[in-house]
Amino acid sequence: MQDTIARHTISALVDNEAGVLARVIGLFSGRGYNIDSLTVSEVDSANGVSRINIVTTGTPMTIEQIKAQLDRLVPVHRVSDLTVEGPHIERELALLKVRSSGEKRVEALRIADIFKARAVDATDRSFVFEITGSASKIDAFAELMRPLGLVDMSRTGVAAISRGPDEI
Amino acid sequence: MSNNTMTGAEILIKALTDQGVDTIFGYPGGAVLPIYDALFKQNSIRHILVRQEGGAVHAAEGYARSTGKPGVVLVTSGPGATNAVTGLTDALMDSIPVICLTGQVPTHMIGTDAFQECDTTGITRPCTKHNYLVKDAGDLARVVHEGFYVATNGRPGPVVIDIPKDVQINRAEYTAPEKVRHKTYRPRVKGDLEKIREAVEMIAQAERPVFYTGGGIINAGPKASSLLTQFVRMTGYPITNTLMGLGGYPASDRQFLGMLGMHGSYEANWAMHDCDVMICIGARFDDRVTGRLDAFSPKSKKIHIDIDPSSINKNIRVDLPIIGDAAHILEDMIRIWKAGARQVDPARIEPWWRQIDIWRARNSFGYEKTDKLIKPQRAVEALYEKTKDRDPYITTEVGQHQMWAAQLFKFENPNRWMTSGGLGTMGYGLPAAMGAQIAHPDKLVIDIAGEASIMMNIQEMSTLAQYKLPVKIFILNNQWMGMVRQWQELMHGKRYSESYVESLPDFVKLAESFGAVGLRAETPDEMDSLIDEMIAVDRPVIADVRVDPTENVYPMVPSGAAHNEMILGSESGASEVPQATDEGLALV
Ligand SMILES: Cc1ncc(C[n+]2csc(CCOP(=O)(O)OP(=O)(O)O)c2C)c(N)n1
Ligand SMILES: [Mg+2]
Numbered sequence: 001m002q003d004t005i006a007r008h009t010i011s012a013l014v015d016n017e018a019g020v021l022a023r024v025i026g027l028f029s030g031r032g033y034n035i036d037s038l039t040v041s042e043v044d045s046a047n048g049v050s051r052i053n054i055v056t057t058g059t060p061m062t063i064e065q066i067k068a069q070l071d072r073l074v075p076v077h078r079v080s081d082l083t084v085e086g087p088h089i090e091r092e093l094a095l096l097k098v099r100s101s102g103e104k105r106v107e108a109l110r111i112a113d114i115f116k117a118r119a120v121d122a123t124d125r126s127f128v129f130e131i132t133g134s135a136s137k138i139d140a141f142a143e144l145m146r147p148l149g150l151v152d153m154s155r156t157g158v159a160a161i162s163r164g165p166d167e168i
Numbered sequence: 169m170s171n172n173t174m175t176g177a178e179i180l181i182k183a184l185t186d187q188g189v190d191t192i193f194g195y196p197g198g199a200v201l202p203i204y205d206a207l208f209k210q211n212s213i214r215h216i217l218v219r220q221e222g223g224a225v226h227a228a229e230g231y232a233r234s235t236g237k238p239g240v241v242l243v244t245s246g247p248g249a250t251n252a253v254t255g256l257t258d259a260l261m262d263s264i265p266v267i268c269l270t271g272q273v274p275t276h277m278i279g280t281d282a283f284q285e286c287d288t289t290g291i292t293r294p295c296t297k298h299n300y301l302v303k304d305a306g307d308l309a310r311v312v313h314e315g316f317y318v319a320t321n322g323r324p325g326p327v328v329i330d331i332p333k334d335v336q337i338n339r340a341e342y343t344a345p346e347k348v349r350h351k352t353y354r355p356r357v358k359g360d361l362e363k364i365r366e367a368v369e370m371i372a373q374a375e376r377p378v379f380y381t382g383g384g385i386i387n388a389g390p391k392a393s394s395l396l397t398q399f400v401r402m403t404g405y406p407i408t409n410t411l412m413g414l415g416g417y418p419a420s421d422r423q424f425l426g427m428l429g430m431h432g433s434y435e436a437n438w439a440m441h442d443c444d445v446m447i448c449i450g451a452r453f454d455d456r457v458t459g460r461l462d463a464f465s466p467k468s469k470k471i472h473i474d475i476d477p478s479s480i481n482k483n484i485r486v487d488l489p490i491i492g493d494a495a496h497i498l499e500d501m502i503r504i505w506k507a508g509a510r511q512v513d514p515a516r517i518e519p520w521w522r523q524i525d526i527w528r529a530r531n532s533f534g535y536e537k538t539d540k541l542i543k544p545q546r547a548v549e550a551l552y553e554k555t556k557d558r559d560p561y562i563t564t565e566v567g568q569h570q571m572w573a574a575q576l577f578k579f580e581n582p583n584r585w586m587t588s589g590g591l592g593t594m595g596y597g598l599p600a601a602m603g604a605q606i607a608h609p610d611k612l613v614i615d616i617a618g619e620a621s622i623m624m625n626i627q628e629m630s631t632l633a634q635y636k637l638p639v640k641i642f643i644l645n646n647q648w649m650g651m652v653r654q655w656q657e658l659m660h661g662k663r664y665s666e667s668y669v670e671s672l673p674d675f676v677k678l679a680e681s682f683g684a685v686g687l688r689a690e691t692p693d694e695m696d697s698l699i700d701e702m703i704a705v706d707r708p709v710i711a712d713v714r715v716d717p718t719e720n721v722y723p724m725v726p727s728g729a730a731h732n733e734m735i736l737g738s739e740s741g742a743s744e745v746p747q748a749t750d751e752g753l754a755l756v
Contacts, residue, residue, distance in 0.1 A: 015351060018301065019289060030294050061481060068478035074298040074318055077352045 003059045007036070008083040009090060009160045010067065011168055015075035016042050016050040023073050024052055033058065033066050037092075037135065039157040049077065051168075053160050055135070080168050087163040093156045094138045099126040100149030108148045115141045126151075173339035176305035176331065177206035180269070183312035185212050186345050189240050191231065191606055192216065193224035197244025199271025199284060202336035216606060216635060219627035221248050223599035225255020225326075226625070229264045230603030233586045234561055236389055238265035238319050239603060245271045246284030249330075250291065254593060256326045257295040261590025262412060263387055265324035267315055268296075274334040275303055288330045297325030303332070305340035313348040322355030323476040324387055355475060359492035359500060367447070367471045367488055368504045372512070374445035376520045377405045380428065380457075383412030383589070384450015384474060384494050386582045392495035393417070393582040396449065399502050404512050406524055408436035410451045412589040415579035425524070426533070429457040430725050431571040434532035435524050437723070437731040440465050442523070449473045450494045453484040454590070455755075463730030473497050532723045532736055533575045542695050544569065544644045544715040548576045548616065551642060554699045560612040561604045563587065565597040565621030568650035571721045573616040595624025598641060602628055605637045612640070612703065619645040619712075620669045629682035632708040640702050640709045643675060646717045654720045658735075659753060679710035688712040728752035 014020050021040055028035050037055040042048070056066060063081065071079045082088040096117075098108045105127075112119065112129050115137070121128035126149075131141055135158055142153060162168065174182065180203060184192070193216045196204045207215055218224040221243045228239025243252050249270040259266045273282040289301045298318050300311045311329055319327040371377060379400055385392050393416050400407050400423060407417050408428040417424055426433035428440055437459075440446065446468045451457070453472075458464040461483060470486040472479070473494060480489040490497055535545040548569075562577055563586040564570040570587055579585050586604060588596040597615040605613040615622075622643055632639050652667040676686030685705050689695040695713055702709045722737030728751055 019293065019299075022290070023293060026294050061485070065478065065482055068480070068482075072476065072478050074350075074353050 005057050005059055006063070006083075007055065007057050008063050008081055009088065009158060010054045010056065010070070010079060010081050011160055012052045012054070012070050012079045013043075013077040013168060014050050014052055014073075015077070016048040017075055020050070020075050021052070023075070024054075024070065027069055027073065028056075031065075031069065033062065037157040039159055053158055055158050078168055080162070082160050082162055085162065088160055089163060090134055090158050090160045091132055092135050092138055092158050093130065093132045094142070095120070095154045096129045096131065096142060096145055096150055097126060097152035098129065098145050098149045099151045101125060104148045108145060111141070111144050111148070117141060172341050174342055175202065175206070176308050176336040176338055176340065177202040179305065179308050179340065179342050180312065180331070180336070181206045181210055181213065182342055183309045183345075184240065187313065187316045188237070189213055192240045192242050193218055193227040193231070193603065194242030195221050195224060195244065195248060197248050197271060197284070199245035199248075199273060199333050200242060200336070202333065203242065203269070203271070203331075215242075216602075217631065218599065219630050220625065221251035222254055222595070223602070223625050223628045223631065225252050225259065225266060225268065226593075226596050226599035227603035227606070227628075228266045228268075229255065229259050229262075229596075230563060230586050230600030231607045232264050232266060232603075233386070233600070234583050234604040235607045236583060238267055238316060241266060241268040243268070243270055244284065245273055245288065246286045249286060249288040253291060253295060254591075256292055256328065258588055258591040258593045258596065259326040260295050260297065262588065263324050263383060264326070265319040266326040267319055268326060268328045270328060270330045271336075272301070272330045272332040275332045276334070278332065288328065292328045295326070296328050297323075299328035299330065301330045301332075302335050305335050305338040308335060308340070309343040310348050313343070313345045314350050317348075317350055318353060321353070356491050357475075357493045357496055359473070359490045359497040361500065363488060363490045364497060364500045365504055367490060368501055368508070368510070370445055370469060370471060370488065371403065371447060372505070372508070372510045374405070375516055376442060376444040377403070377447065377517070378425075378439045378443040378445075379405060379407035379447045379449070380410070380440060380451055381407065381413045381416050381449045382410040382451025385413055385416035388450065388494035390582055392450075392498060395495055395498035395502060399498055399505070402502070402505060404514065404517065406439055406521070408432070408439065410454070410457055410589075411574055411587060413451060414574060415582045415585045418580045419578035420580060425528075427574050430459070431575065431721050431723065432725075433575070434530045434723055434734060434736065435527035437725065437734055438527045439524055441731040443468045446470045447473075448486070449498070450475075452479045453482065455483070458483060459725045459733075460728055460730045463732075465731075530736065535719070535737065539692055542689065542692050542713060542715045544646065544719050545572050545576055546692065547642075547644055547695055547713050547715060548572045550696060551614070551616070551699055552577045555612060555614070555703060558612045558703070560584065560614055561586070561601070561608060563597040563600040563604065563613070563615045565615070565617045565624075566592045566594045566651075567618040567621055568646070568654065568719070568721045569616055569618045569644040571651075572644070577616075594618075594621040598622060598625050598628050598639070601639045601641075602631055602637055605639050606635070613638075614640045614642055617641050617643045618650065619643050619647065619672055619675075620649045626678075629679070629684060629708070629710075633683040636707075638706050638708055640711065642702070642711045643713060644715045645672075645675070645712050646715050646719065647672070648717055650719075651721070657720070658724075658726070675710050675712035679708075682708070684708035684710055686710050686712070688714070690714045726752060727755035
């Protein structure tokens, strides 16, 4: 088994009960696993089920452990490692505030256009852009905005789902 | 609301009764007074009043481990709950089913830093299998039934149910156990038959096989032990047990190699190192067992049978994992083995047994025979010889005495041996013995103790007195935190920093002050008669056995060493202590 560290996106369906998120986070911190991104929201209100998406990094053995440890939590129904279980889609939404004037302001709008980011707020000195895409696309966009006056950013973290007809 | 309502406290008692609970270990306080009131008005459940909540959890563990039933604890909010944390962690590490009921401040005061408020579910989340905060009396019965299901199914463990005081008082309808089914938690019990067939094939072909079994065999019930014994005998292969697995296979049997691991036998560790097929059942490749990971059993194919999928490939990569209950899988294995009319050709494994017998001849648990002073090993052997016909229940504290007990006391049956393996909790043995004695009032229950450990929960002597529990505390008194002293001797240049046990009480007088019998022995002869006397009295006893203070536990696989780098004691061929490396020193 090679010990190469890789990035994995893991989704879990959990009972939407008090403390379930704390259980998942405590599991990661207690056992020394990484969390690059974590999102959670109810996806089935009739049955009180939430979905947690976690982006983590680790060796194959660690990733296998993370999956098994998550699955062991009593309120967790199902765990799926989207990265190994076939093609999947990852999306993240970000809001970026850019404060600048003159040339830089024009350049910011031009780059936003290329990235299909929308200006959702504007003043005479600032824009707020909304952008959706993969985490790396958002990283690239933020990098370009930095010299153009990026002052504030808020990201949702990764939502992910498998391609094709099968459910998790 | 209909007339069928009851108070939360009454619902709780009814739910416990319906779950078959006959005993609760507890300690009262403001936040559980309504429950104590309900207990007062009934007589189907017996409450055992401990002297510190930590004792209650260990007592429940002893009760659980010696009966196979879950142990139940009741404590108040705040300090009551925090005192229970060590025991809960202990039960989690050793997979012991415990239900711990904690009082909580009323729901409307939660979060206000109320008197004796603490975030019990927050504190106990990482040290329980699962926990609950019940906010509505109408949920209480369901949560209790679900809690018992979770604690006892799959890999067992502790469950905390936190009950605010208003929930204990409010009225609601009762829900019967039959009406409760956990939404999703369904641990796998039956093993994959295809894999079991493959395992049987591997086992049948082995030339240097070894069975390595653990506490999972005990948790799977006495049936798992008898199936294991049957299967191992059918194959004629050697077997070793972990500390937690002792009693899973009869220790007096020729095929038994003794305990393995850091203080395991020479033959068990070498067999693990040199085997070609390892059959691990209900054990978890713990660091005390494996030693250095990259040198662990390098030549073997490994079969791992466990009920907990997260145990697979956690520390050691295995070749054939099978998820399920040990008893079910063993049953299938035996059936498939028989159906194939398999027979092990004795000639094939004869060279392996010949090798094992050479290792065995080192007599690695041997020690110097002397009449001048009491060797602790001799004390354990004498205790075993004099009590073995009484089917005793043995608990231990933590330290050298624990290892000598594990090495030398022979367990023929499961559920007779209770020790703190995963957490290594000093102070476990006395309350655990108390719990075992409550469950088996007519049996001989002995805590093999160290003089330092026994002080950690000595207050429970008072509980023994109150309930007339004739627990025997057999202290191997070496005046030292022996295990700490041993590490300091071998790895820290004999700098005995804070490991001498100063100002010990007079254990004989201490026993008497608690209404127990105090005995002392300073020579081997005195010890023999002390044991006779101890067994004969029908009262709690503290036996202060003054043993050789310099004795060390051997063999020893130093932290960070491989199985085949074991240090032996002088009697089995003294080996030099290797210079500890920085890396080794960092390990525990
Ligand atoms: C609660 C707790 N604190 C500290 C330790 C570390 N520890 C392990 S063994 C030991 C010494 C035990 O001394 P004693 O009970 O006299 O047993 P001996 O080793 O002498 O047989 C200590 C301090 C522990 N295991 N548990
Ligand atoms: Mg000692």
